[in-house]
Amino acid sequence: MHDISRRRLLLGTSALGLGSALGGCDLIADGPSRSGLYGLSDTLTFATQRFLLRDQPLVREFGPEAISRVFPTINTTDPDNPDYRRSKAQGFADWRLPVSGLVERPTTFSLAELRAMPARTQITLHACEQGWSAIGGWTGVPLSHLLASIGLKREARFIVIRSVDGWWDSYDLFDALHPQTILAYGMNGSDLPVAHGAPVRLRVERQLGYKSLKYLASIEAVASVSRLSQGRGSMVSELGFSWYAGI
Amino acid sequence: MARTERRLHHPLWVRLTHWVSAGAFLALVVSGVAILLALPRLFWGETGANDAPAWIVLPLPINLEQTGWGRNLHFLAAWIFVLSGTVYGLAAVITGHFLRRLVPDRDQIRPGALACEFRDHLRLRGAGPAEPERYNALQKLAYLAVLLVLAPVMLLSGLTMSPGVTAAYPELFTLFGGRQSARTIHFLAALLLVGFLLVHLWQVLVNHPLRLMRGMITGRAPGARERL
Incomplete structure (x- = not known):
């Protein structure tokens, strides 16, 4: 206490x-x-x-009729990574998500194991820092549930998430454990398309789109991000963007 | 004798907040355009994108490389503008400046007086204020429109584009009719503010610019008729 x-x-x-x-x-x-x-x-x-x-309010959620016909995809839309390509060819059957760091039981999850966990579906407005916005439906397991299932240690303060295309970002527990922060494997009722980050992407609904990383590769719980890379908390912050993108 | 003539004197807090806000406003306009270049299209409703039907496609080049510095400068300048505007607003109300200087006097808003002033402005008469001890009615109405309508609309429509703020206050979406509507209104209100700035600068230029600049910098505004 x-x-x-x-x-x-x-x-x-x-x-x-x-x-x-x-x-x-x-x-x-x-x-x-x-x-x-x-x-x-x-x-x-x-x-x-x-x-x-x-x-900790939730963001608005819409009905299925609100889903946008046009949902742009930017940055990586099909990772040029041999492991990813192989995994994609197998329908991501061999895809694994290691969750490590300050957790009681470091665990590597398969896509089937994530799908077996309690799911949340949310139809939300995605806002990109470029100015466009689109409404999409996302289905996945809340990050808070996944972390609780393997025991988040008390000294954990940040969740660092890495993507197969080299992007990485970090989130403090306030956002990481929010009920709408989910690891999404479904979009608009189907499997998550490759262009939108298959097999699993992150949804962080109270921040701009660039915080919702695609193509998740690993999750790590840490006590501090001040000595990680340049100490700025994410790849995009090192390019001059804000780490906190609630604007 | 000429020295006893009453002229508008700008108190220190007016001059400080005027110039701080002016600097922040210029930064907001420049960085706002930089941000807009990533998607120079305007939409109504919640959603909008390059491949979605637009209300207006602005004749601007698309440039995705200006958003980084643009956003950083825009949000820094927005904080400065909001804080400076808050100081100004509070001081204007508390000191009575708002009622005394900005709200039109009864004689100024009589239809005849308003029509007369309107004609004078249309004729582009730039011979200087007929009554140096107060602002004219159209000038007061322009200031009030900026302070009470345009500035709040800019602030609220800007906040409607914030996923964090709207998570706390989803009513903002209702107020503007969606995120893209807020973005469009933010742009239109910005155009009106730039229009105000241009008229404001023109009025300074045609009405003894040196005297007015000196008045807004030092607070003392010796009249041309004082023959110093």
Whole structure:
């Protein structure tokens, strides 16, 4: 209990932007950092939205009639990776998702095992940072359920997710354990198409599309992302985009 | 004798928030265009994309490389604009500036007076304010439209494009009729604000620009008739 309340305090103070005022620009303790004025405005946005979302509301969900006929695909639409190609040829029968790091029982899941877990279907609005938006239906297992099934350790603070095309991103538990954060293997009632990230993609509904990684390759629970790669928390942050994309 | 003539004096908080907001507004316009270039098409409703039918296809080049810096600058400038605007709004109400300077006086909104001012503006009379101690009615109405309509519409339509904020306040989607409608309204309101800026700059240029600039920078605005 003591540890948790201390953690809350750390989260709270840095989320209020005190961290930046004192010179650092960490959004949250042990989290991704960004220097300069953009680090400051990211921190303001993050702290404000965490306050607004403190009761963990769900995003809107639509009926099947709202599903968009046009749902663009951008970036990788068919990974050029020998293992992926082989797996795709077998209908992803040999596809495996290792979940490691700060969990009690590191486990590697097959697609069939994910499908056997409790599923959630959600028809939501996907917003891309390029400006387009589309409504799609996603079916998958909540990440919170998957992590609970193998025991997330108390010191775990972030979930790092890697994709077969080299993309990677990280999520703090606030977003990772949200009920609508799912590992989706179905789209609009069918299997997830290759262009949309088959066999399994992530859905993080309260942030822009670039946080919803496609072609999942691995999941790792960690205590800190500050020493991961450049310490900025994701591949796109290293390209100059915000780690937190709730805008 | 000329020195006793009452002229508008801009208090420090007006001058500070004016220039901070002006800088932030320019940054918002430039970065907003950079963001728009990724998808220079406008839609109504919730959804819209390159291959979906558009309401308007803007005659702008498509450029996907400008979103990174564009978004960073846009959201930083938006914070500065909102914080500066909040300080201005609070100070304007608390000090009485809002009622005293910006709300048209009763004699100004009589139909005859309004029509007369309208004619003067249409004739592009730039001979300077006939009454230097107060803003004219059209000027006041323009400021009120920016403060009470356009700025709030910009802020709210911008927030409607935020997946985080709308998770907390889905009512925003209802208010604007969907995410793409909010994006379209954000663009149209921005056009009106740029239009306001152009008229504002033109009015400064044709009405003793040096004196007005000096007034908005130092707060003191010696009149041309004072013959210093």
